[in-house]
Amino acid sequence: xxxxxxxxxxxxxxxAASLELGCNYSYGGTVNLFWYVxxxxxxLQLLLKYFSGDxxxxxxxxxxxxxxxxxxxxNLRKPSVQxxxxxxxxxxxxxxTGGFKTIFGAGTRLFVKA
Amino acid sequence: DTEVTQTPKHLVMGMTNKKSLKCEQHMGxxxxxxxxxxxxxxxxxxxxxxxxxxxxxxSVPSRFSPECPNSSLLNLHLHALQPEDSALYLCASxxxxxxxxxxxxxxxxxxxxxxVL
Numbered sequence: 001x002x003x004x005x006x007x008x009x010x011x012x013x014x015x016a017a018s019l020e021l022g023c024n025y026s027y028g029g030t031v032n033l034f035w036y037v038x039x040x041x042x043x044l045q046l047l048l049k050y051f052s053g054d055x056x057x058x059x060x061x062x063x064x065x066x067x068x069x070x071x072x073x074x075n076l077r078k079p080s081v082q083x084x085x086x087x088x089x090x091x092x093x094x095x096x097t098g099g100f101k102t103i104f105g106a107g108t109r110l111f112v113k114a
Numbered sequence: 115d116t117e118v119t120q121t122p123k124h125l126v127m128g129m130t131n132k133k134s135l136k137c138e139q140h141m142g143x144x145x146x147x148x149x150x151x152x153x154x155x156x157x158x159x160x161x162x163x164x165x166x167x168x169x170x171x172x173s174v175p176s177r178f179s180p181e182c183p184n185s186s187l188l189n190l191h192l193h194a195l196q197p198e199d200s201a202l203y204l205c206a207s208x209x210x211x212x213x214x215x216x217x218x219x220x221x222x223x224x225x226x227x228x229x230v231l
Contacts, residue, residue: 034219044157044204044222090156094218099169102220104156 002027004093006105013081014113021076021108023091032094033074034102035065039087047089050074061085083114117141118223120205126229129195135226137188137205145210145218146188148180151202151225163188164210195230202227 007022025031035047048059055067065076074091091105118139127133137146145164149157162170163182177199179191188205202225208218 036222043224044206046219046221049219099162099164100218101159101162101170104158107154107156 002093002095002097002103004091004103004105006089006091006108008108009106010109010111012111012113015083016080017112019076019078019081019085019110021089021091021110023074023076023105025072025074025091025093025103027072027093027095029095033065033067034092034094035059035063035074035076036090036092036104037087038090038107044090047076081110081112083112086110086112118205118207118221120203120223120226122226123224124227124229126231127192127195128231129197131195132191132193134192135190135203135205135228137190137207137223138186139207139221139223140186141207141221142185143207143209143221144185145208146182147206147208147220148178148188148190149204149206149222151204153201157204161190192228195228197230200229 003026005024033050036044037047038044047063048057048065050057050067058064063078065074067074089108092102094100094102121136147162148160150160151157159172160174161180166182166185177194181189204225205223206220208220
């Protein structure tokens with residue numbers, strides 16, 4: 001069955017620390033990949049997406065992610081986090097199964113200490 | 115404008131009630147989605163509408179009944195729900211271009227927080 005795994009459920013960092021959140025998926029076909037962020041009390045917002053081309057994609061607020069096809073991974077990175085990055089981060093994979101379906105990972109809660 | 119609106123924001127209902135959740139977008143998107151999100155869990159897909167036709171139903175119980183009256187509106191009719199159906203119900207929309215929308219990006223609404231007593 002198709003699935004999306006996010007390895008870290010909770011991450012605590014100090015401001016200015018570097019961030020890397022892992023995401024792996026299990027699906028052998030073509031995928032589109034997304035990272036969404038959910039700030040406390042707010043709705044899901046798109047951070048970045050990968051459809052094709054350059055596997056290193058840049059998103060909003062200084063985030064980037066790299067698609068490594070051989071590893072079925074799409075890890076999210078930010079060189080220097082800020083307190084305002086405190087949020088829950090969801091990796092999502094869109095696959096074709098009949099129609100198109102998006103599967104979300106379990107999420108990673110990031111807390112950045114000021 | 116990338117806004118998806120949902121009403122109501124909060125809903126409390128008894129197990130014998132009938133209520134409806136509403137979702138609206140004016141981005142010209144032709145695909146609309148309902149997700150269910152339990153606390154500390156990821157969103158789980160319930161239904162997908164493409165060009166106002168139901169294209170995916172993720173084996174959702176019949177007490178949830180979706181309706182897409184036009185390309186801008188998506189409803190979710192609720193009847194005889196159970197307490198375990200309490201969750202945040204999210205609506206999303208995407209362009210839904212021909213070919214199945216493989217490169218679609220979904221835009222999410224703020225959700226309706228549903229409590230079933």
